Amino acid sequence: MVANRQIHLVETPKGKLGPEHFHLAEATVPAPKAGEVLLKVLYVGLDAANRAWMQGATYRNAVEAGTVMAGGALAEVIESKASGFAVGDVVFADTGWQEYAALPAEALTKLARVEPLTHLLSLYAVSGPTAYFGLLKVARAVAGETVVVSAAAGSVGSLVGQIAKIKGCHVVGIAGGAEKCRWLVDELGFDGAVDYKAGDFHKQLKAATPKGIDVYFDNVGGDVLEAVLFRMNMKGRIACCGAVSQYDTATPRGVRGVPGLLVVKRLRMEGFIVMDFQADAAVAAADLKSWVAAGKLKVQEDVLVGLEHLPQALIGLLSGENRGKRIVKVA
Amino acid sequence: MVANRQIHLVETPKGKLGPEHFHLAEATVPAPKAGEVLLKVLYVGLDAANRAWMQGATYRNAVEAGTVMAGGALAEVIESKASGFAVGDVVFADTGWQEYAALPAEALTKLARVEPLTHLLSLYAVSGPTAYFGLLKVARAVAGETVVVSAAAGSVGSLVGQIAKIKGCHVVGIAGGAEKCRWLVDELGFDGAVDYKAGDFHKQLKAATPKGIDVYFDNVGGDVLEAVLFRMNMKGRIACCGAVSQYDTATPRGVRGVPGLLVVKRLRMEGFIVMDFQADAAVAAADLKSWVAAGKLKVQEDVLVGLEHLPQALIGLLSGENRGKRIVKVA
Numbered sequence: 001m002v003a004n005r006q007i008h009l010v011e012t013p014k015g016k017l018g019p020e021h022f023h024l025a026e027a028t029v030p031a032p033k034a035g036e037v038l039l040k041v042l043y044v045g046l047d048a049a050n051r052a053w054m055q056g057a058t059y060r061n062a063v064e065a066g067t068v069m070a071g072g073a074l075a076e077v078i079e080s081k082a083s084g085f086a087v088g089d090v091v092f093a094d095t096g097w098q099e100y101a102a103l104p105a106e107a108l109t110k111l112a113r114v115e116p117l118t119h120l121l122s123l124y125a126v127s128g129p130t131a132y133f134g135l136l137k138v139a140r141a142v143a144g145e146t147v148v149v150s151a152a153a154g155s156v157g158s159l160v161g162q163i164a165k166i167k168g169c170h171v172v173g174i175a176g177g178a179e180k181c182r183w184l185v186d187e188l189g190f191d192g193a194v195d196y197k198a199g200d201f202h203k204q205l206k207a208a209t210p211k212g213i214d215v216y217f218d219n220v221g222g223d224v225l226e227a228v229l230f231r232m233n234m235k236g237r238i239a240c241c242g243a244v245s246q247y248d249t250a251t252p253r254g255v256r257g258v259p260g261l262l263v264v265k266r267l268r269m270e271g272f273i274v275m276d277f278q279a280d281a282a283v284a285a286a287d288l289k290s291w292v293a294a295g296k297l298k299v300q301e302d303v304l305v306g307l308e309h310l311p312q313a314l315i316g317l318l319s320g321e322n323r324g325k326r327i328v329k330v331a
Numbered sequence: 332m333v334a335n336r337q338i339h340l341v342e343t344p345k346g347k348l349g350p351e352h353f354h355l356a357e358a359t360v361p362a363p364k365a366g367e368v369l370l371k372v373l374y375v376g377l378d379a380a381n382r383a384w385m386q387g388a389t390y391r392n393a394v395e396a397g398t399v400m401a402g403g404a405l406a407e408v409i410e411s412k413a414s415g416f417a418v419g420d421v422v423f424a425d426t427g428w429q430e431y432a433a434l435p436a437e438a439l440t441k442l443a444r445v446e447p448l449t450h451l452l453s454l455y456a457v458s459g460p461t462a463y464f465g466l467l468k469v470a471r472a473v474a475g476e477t478v479v480v481s482a483a484a485g486s487v488g489s490l491v492g493q494i495a496k497i498k499g500c501h502v503v504g505i506a507g508g509a510e511k512c513r514w515l516v517d518e519l520g521f522d523g524a525v526d527y528k529a530g531d532f533h534k535q536l537k538a539a540t541p542k543g544i545d546v547y548f549d550n551v552g553g554d555v556l557e558a559v560l561f562r563m564n565m566k567g568r569i570a571c572c573g574a575v576s577q578y579d580t581a582t583p584r585g586v587r588g589v590p591g592l593l594v595v596k597r598l599r600m601e602g603f604i605v606m607d608f609q610a611d612a613a614v615a616a617a618d619l620k621s622w623v624a625a626g627k628l629k630v631q632e633d634v635l636v637g638l639e640h641l642p643q644a645l646i647g648l649l650s651g652e653n654r655g656k657r658i659v660k661v662a
Contacts, residue, residue, distance in 0.1 A: 058595045221590045240590035254585025259552045259571035262602030264389045269600045271593030 004029045006098035007310050009069045012054055015250040017318060022069065022311040030102040032081045037108065039075035039093065039101045043303075044310060045121040046071070046317050046326040048151075048219070048244035055247065059273050060094075068096040069310070073330070074111075074121050075101070085110065090117070092125045097310045099330060122155060122301045122325035123292065124285055126274060130241060131159035132284040133277040134217055136167070138270050139239040141215040143168030148209065148228060151219035151244060152193065153180040155300075155325035160217045161190050162297050169215070172208045174224055176320040183323065188298060196224055205231060212236075220245045222253060229257040232265055240271040248318045300324025335360045337429035338641050340400045343385055346581040348649060353400065353642040361433040363412045368439065370406035370424065370432045374634075375641060376452040377402070377648050377657040379482075379550070379575040386578065390604050391425075399427040400641070404661070405442075405452050406432070416441065421448070423456045428641045430661060453486060453632045453656035454623065455616055457605060461572060462490035463615040464608040465548055467498070469601050470570040472546040474499030479540065479559060482550035482575060483524065484511040486631075486656035491548045492521050493628050500546070503539045505555060507651040514654065519629060527555055536562060543567075551576045553584060560588040563596055571602040579649045631655025 003026045013021050032038045053063045053070055063070045073096075077089040082105035085091070091108040095101035111120050121127075134156075141147050147164040151157040152173025161184065164171045172192040173184040181193035192208035194201065205227055212233035218225055221243030232238070246252040261267065277284070291297035302322045304313050307330045317326050334357045344352050363369045381402055384394045394401045404427075408420040413436035416422070422439040426432040442451050452458075465487075472478050478495040482488040483504025492515065495502045503523040504515040512524035523539035525532065536558055543564035549556055552574030563569070577583040592598065608615070622628035633653045635644050638661045648657050 052591075218590055225590060226585070238590075240593040242594060243591045246591055252587060252591070254557070254587040255589045256583060256585040258586045258589050259549055259556060259569075259600065259602060260383075260574045260577055260583070262571040262600060263573060263604070264602065266602050266604060266607060268602075269590065269593060271590060271595070271597045271599075273594070273597060276597060 002029050003027070004098055004100045005307055006068045006096070007307065009054065009063055009065055009067065012065045013248075016248050017051055017054075017315055019311050019315065024308055027098075029100045032079055032102040035082050036102050036104050037077045037082050037085045038079035039091065039095055039103060040078045041073045041075045041095050041099055041101065041330045042090075043074040043118055043121055044071050044095075044097060044328045044330055045073065045126065046310075046313050046322075046328065047126070048154075048242055048247060048318060050314055051244075051247040051318055052242075059275070068098050070094055070096050071310075072121075072126065074117065074125070076331075090120070092120065097307065099307060118301055118303065118327055119292075119299060121327055123159075123288055123299050127155040127325055128159055128288045129277065129281060129284045130274040131156050131163055131217075132288065133274060133280070134239040134241050134272055135160050135163055135215070137277060137280075138272045139215040139217060139237040141167060141169055141237075144170075145214035146170045146172065146209055146211055146233075147215045147217065148172045148174065148213050149217040149219070150174040150196075150224050150228075151242075151320075152184055152190070153323050154219065156241060157217070157219055158184070158188060158300055158324055159297065162188055163291075164215075165189055166291060166296055170211070174205070174220075180323065202227055215239070217241060218243075221255065222246055226255050226257055229255070229261045229267075232261070232267055234265050236265060236267050238267065238269040240269055244318065302326045303329055305329045333360050334358070335429055335431045336638055337399045337427070338638065340385065340394055340396055340398060343396045344579075347579050348382055348385075348646055350642050350646065355639055358429075360431045363410055363433040366413050367433050367435050368408045368413050368416045369410035370422065370426055370434060371409045372404045372406045372426050372430055372432065372661045373421075374449055374452055375402050375404040375426075375428060375659045375661055376457065377641075377644050377653075377659065378457070379485075379573055379578060379649060381645055382575075382578040382649055383573075390606075399429050401425055402428050402641075403452075403457065405448065405456070407662075421451070423451065428638065430638060449632055449634065449658055450623075450630060452658055454490075454619055454630050458486040458656055459490055459619045460608065460612060460615045461605040462487050462494055462548075463619065464605060464611070465570040465572050465603055466491050466494055466546070468608060468611075469603045470546040470548060470568040472498060472500055472568075475501075476545035477501045477503065477540055477542055477564075478546045478548065479503045479505065479544050480548040480550070481505040481527075481555050481559075482573070482651075483515055483521070484654050485550065487572060488548070488550055489515070489519060489631055489655055490628065493519055494622075495546075496520055497622060497627055501542070505536070505551075511654065533558055546570070548572060549574075552586065553577055557586050557588055560586070560592045560598075563592070563598055565596050567596060567598050569598065569600040571600055575649065633657045634660055636660045
């Protein structure tokens with residue numbers, strides 16, 4: 001009999017997430033009921049939002065202690081009792097951190113296979129459309145504007161910057177460490193990159209944005225958001241995508257300059273979730289595909305192998321150790 | 332020879348504004364140059380923003396120590412060297428806190444006289460259009476939504492709530508003290524009012540907004556904004572008009588929940604200034620006029636008499652002692 005290895009969240013972290021909050025368990029492989037399919041998990045995608053889910057209800061229910069850790073994954077149908085799904089189909093679903101999951105049809109998004117398959121996670125399923133809609137529909141960046149993106153070496157940030165370049169913007173990334181900053185400029189074609197861990201971060205940010213900032217794609221919140229607010233131009237727009245600086249702490253802090261600077265500079269700050277743009281998903285996918293084919297958009301992946309590495313993969317992502325989309329290969 | 336009494340800002344306040352920051356001086360009445368008019372100041376309007384101007388450059392230059400305190404006023408042309416302006420014309424201008432001012436034509440907005448004349452300050456010149464555009468163009472409140480407004484007993488807030496009622500919204504005001512709260516409900520027709528100074532403010536706010544909050548018109552920032560963020564509904568909108576809780580202090584504080592709650596609830600926060608909507612000013616004025624004529628919109632004024640009372644008028648406004656538009660009659 002085949003076992004289903006799972007990673008459980010054993011305790012809700014109060015402060016920093018650590019390996020002690022997880023444990024590896026074995027369960028039996030579930031049997032799909034009518035309307036369900038049995039999935040074999042291929043790749044699990046890691047996101048800073050995974051940590052936010054432990055803090056309480058967000059755009060989904062909170063992940064509770066004692067249950068399988070939640071997470072979006074690419075999976076293959078190995079048994080189907082749901083119409084519309086056949087053995088061999090590849091789907092995106094919140095399978096959680098485990099080797100097998102039985103899920104109802106409505107929890108699955110069927111995807112056409114691409115080469116490499118991991119692009120479904122690193123580009124098409126979440127990161128690409130998030131970058132695309134946040135930049136173009138929420139912040140409405142246009143050619144000639146200065147766009148700043150934080151967590152710029154991450155999966156979403158690295159795509160935001162490249163899409164902004166494709167659209168003719170002046171692009172500055174904010175990332176942790178000189179090496180990542182060099183990579184953004186030398187490999188991804190950003191116009192500038194600023195190291196938020198450097199002592200002279202504010203000075204660097206000012207130097208990199210001589211015309212101020214028109215659009216800020218915010219993945220981090222906190223101090224970096226505060227610093228950017230002071231550099232924003234009149235009528236600037238801030239697409240609020242995430243707040244990773246505030247997820248892995250017991251003491252989230254407030255942002256000064258809100259709402260004062262919003263009034264003075266007539267700024268717009270707007271939160272969004274990629275699911276809100278489902279209706280336009282095909283347009284985004286077509287653009288992303290064509291840009292990759294034309295060599296204008298590089299997709300960076302950071303793949304670890306083995307279900308057991310999932311806890312450390314997330315812990316490391318929260319401290320900024322990844323470059324591009326962090327993925328754990330499970331099967 | 333007639334003297335021109337003036338109130339100077341003698342020192343930029345670091346913490347709370349007090350009478351010691353002002354002094355009364357006498358100057359000579361200026362002579363208008365070519366292209367200028369000589370104005371006799373009739374009424375000075377007080378605004379929380381007057382205090383913000385002392386903190387540094389906002390949407391206007393900072394008010395500097397040693398100069399006449401700035402302020403918007405209703406004034407009459409008593410000598411004209413500018414084409415388009417005749418003796419007897421009434422204008423709105425930043426004359427500053429003094430009895431006479433010589434200003435160029437481009438600094439003046441000529442206004443048609445209304446009865447009472449003070450409505451030009453309390454309704455037409457600033458407060459009315461600010462309430463109107465912030466609620467209807469920035470926050471885009473529509474019938475059936477729950478609208479919350481802070482500093483609700485102030486000049487802008489009291490109009491915001493009444494306009495929202497006219498538009499069919501469920502309206503809750505936030506104000507300081509039980510008496511103001513009763514006035515909002517009994518006299519202005521708000522559906523509810525919450526006392527932010529009460530120990531059970533959060534509980535009161537929850538009880539007054541059983542369906543959550545769709546639109547928040549924010550005049551105060553700080554703790555009240557933070558409390559409201561937690562009650563906002565999905566896709567809610569916050570019109571950022573001011574941050575009076577943060578002006579009169581040496582230690583402005585950050586707002587928690589930004590940007591986290593903006594992402595989770597897909598909220599939009601947007602700052603604005605009434606001048607941005609100049610192109611639609613006539614539409615707003617016509618609506619405001621018709622609502623007053625129909626008895627649907629009450630204009631509350633709080634008039635003090637005598638230039639020398641201006642410092643205390645502003646100090647008192649910052650601590651919330653006014654109800655409706657605070658005006659000082661100068662001439």
